[in-house]
Amino acid sequence: MRNLNEVIGHADQFCKQQGGRLTEKRKEILSQLIKSNKALSAYELIDAYKQESGSDIPPMSVYRILDFLEEAQLVHKLKLANKYVACSHICSDHKHEVPQFLICGNCSRVEEISVSHTTISDIKKSVKNADFSLVSPQLEINCICNRCIPDKDLMQD
Template identity: 30%
Template structure:
C-alpha cells in the first residue's frame, strides 16, 4: 500500500498563543476574539481599537466593524486576557507577569493549568491574575505590566480609609521609560 506524502497543508497548524491561552482558561474564542487577541499578543505594546480594526480588516474574510472589535475587546478584558491602558486609550495583551491563582482554590498555578493544576476542575477552570500595575511611557507608548501585591494592598487600603473604591484591578502609573530617558539625556548633552 502506497503511503500518501504529507505536505505542509496536510498538517494541522500548531496551536496559536491565543489558542493555548484560551484553552488553559477553558474559554472558547470566536474568530474575531481570537484575531484581536493574536494581534495584541504580537503587538507587545498598547494599541488603539481603531488601529486594531485597520490592521485586521485586510486579512479578515468577513467585514469587521468597530462594534465587533469593541465587543471582542470587552470580552477579552472581562476574561483578563487584555488590559485597557486608559491613559493611552489603548489595549495591551496581558503579559502574564503576575502569578496566576486558581479561581477555585486561590492556590498558585505555576505551570500550565491543564497539566499541573490539582483543583476540582483541573485544566478547565478560569485563572485570574493578582492585581497589576501598568507602567506607561507617554513618549513611546510602551507599557510594562508588573505585579506587587503588597504595594497594591497598601494603595487599596489607603483608598478605603479615604472612602474611595478602586475600580478594576489595574493601577496605571505614567513615567518615562529607560529608552526615552536615554534619548532625553542625549539631547540635553548635544
C-alpha cells in the first residue's frame, strides 16, 4: 500500500470533491484503520486514538466519524463482526465494485477483494428465487489466512 500521508491526502481530496471535509479527527480515525492489519471496533478505535493523540474522544463522535467515512466509501463496516476496515481502494479513481471481505478467524486480518457483477447477479437471482429481497450484496467470508496456517501442505482445496 502507498504511504499513509499519500492515502490520507487522496482521501482528503476525494472528500472535498464530494462536498465533504476530512477533519483532523476523521483523518486520525481513518489513519488508525489504514495502519491496522485487522478490522477494528469503535471502542478499539477510541483506545488507539487515545494512545496516538493522548486525548479522549467520545464514543458518539467515533460513530459519527465512522458513519461519515462509510458514506464517503473510505471505510467499510463488517456487519457480522460490527467492526470497520479502511477501503483498500482509497487511492483508486475507479468506481468501487461490490466488496467481498475475507476475514481470518484466527488473527482477524481482513482482505478486501472485488466480486464480479455476474456473481452478484447470480446471488440476486438465487435470493429472489428463495422469496427474499437482497438488502446488501456485501459478502463476508470466514477464512484462515496463509500466515495462520501452521503447515500449508496439510491443507487441501
